[in-house]
Amino acid sequence: MNTKVDICGVTLKNPVMTASGTFGSGREYSEFIDLNRLGAVVVKGVADKPWPGNPAPRIAEVYGGMLNSVGLQNPGVDWFMENDIPFLRQFDTKIIVNVCGHSIEEYVNVVKKLRGADVDMLELNISCPNVSEGGMAFGTDPVMVKKVVSAVKKEADKPLIVKLSPNVTDITLTARAAEEGGADALSLINTLTGMKIDIYRRQPVLSRKIGGMSGPAVKPIALRMVYEVCRAVSLPVIGMGGISNAEDALEFIMAGASAVSIGTASFINPSAAVDTIDGIEEYMKKYNVENISDIRGIIE
């Protein structure tokens, strides 16, 4: 049985990663699971300088999921390189750095600083809905997507994954724009914008009013978008959005995803990513799947 997958020349021991922003840099979860089991850890977004993020409340529970408006709070790329890369390198897993910025210049600054760093891939975050500049503002306009991707790609010395926003009418347009800009792979979906109101306090629950929705309730939407994008571009796709277990992960792989990320599910079950890997292996054994790639994209 072979669970290995190749994404832009980087070989992952299995197709299961952690979604950016749900797993820190793995430190917190290392108390619960063996990080050596993971195909890759996609770290929380890193900017060129520390970002304070948005005021609390940043979290709201909704039916079958949650909203967040964290706003990419992070200690900055220098701190990340000094502390988190050495921590993660203790483990036999790939490191994917999620890169965020308010402007093309800031994205480029991060990528320049990461040149030569001991990491495996970069993930360009042009899809966070919780920041007023950069983030989703870049990721929903195909012209802008191509511009930012090509600017960052020029400076990157690692394969560049571009993370797409689902908050568009036709996600294949931004997917193609990222491909034209020089993306090596795509990841999707980031969160869907959503809202919740506390009717007793007559106020939005989130301090920023609108946040990003994630969790099992978004999975059918994410799966549909992954399916569409896999047919629209020739790049490897990393699927995510409400994946909580092996059954969910296998749906994304059959829709065409080369790998999958576990996000919100880790909040609900700290061992969700490892349980997913176990479940994929059990499925492959039970149904005689020799290579995980044999079932990738089998849905026409």
Next chain:
Amino acid sequence: MKTVENTAVASIGLLTDDICDMTLHCPEIASHAKAGQFVELYPDNGVNLLARPISICAIDTGNGNIRLVFRIVGKGTELFSRLNTGDRIRVLGPCGNGFSLSEGRAVLVGGGIGVPPLIETCRQLRGDKTVVLGFRDKSNAILCDEFEALGAKVHVASDDGSIGFKGNVVELMKSENITGDMIYSCGPRIMLRFLSDYAIERGIPCQVSMEERMACGIGACVGCVVRIKDRDGWTHKKVCKDGPVFDSREVIW
């Protein structure tokens, strides 16, 4: 050392109309728990996905139990309150840093549903203990006699005067001139804020246990932040991992 344990309800009952008193059998969590820490209870009903953070009221390492006293405020806590003895519930913990217990005269200040975590704190403190509890009214007063049984001098305040002093805990402390070497507190943010002012005026160090909406409970999601002073002004610290207990002088209220 945090774990996820499939715990069993050892006992459950109501202290008031909407305050539940539940003991869970969870030897792993109980053996690592400290006063002022909390646990995350998962509803596991397929709809309410996020764990609910509940402070630890008492730790019984001998029997491997923890006691939780919580208010029924929403769907998750309502579901927990309807569990029966022997039912299973998934719990992650212990979470956060508890109170730092020190020698000397202790003053424990609790407001409403912030009172429960002070029980274990009071039990573990060895010196002279003064407990100040504030409630909306008599029907919401909980655990007062338990603090007395732990050897503390107990003062009670209520908003309407139906039990004890009429007013809030800080007004009571002023009127009784309550002082000590360390304040341990948990309660509504507004109470903690005025208590912090009182503590600063009297030069008493004050630990405040804060709360905020959480997703993961372990520091990964960065959802539950409070503003804490630092060299460059302030920084967002996580209630679940850096707290829930903070030095009141460092909190930006």
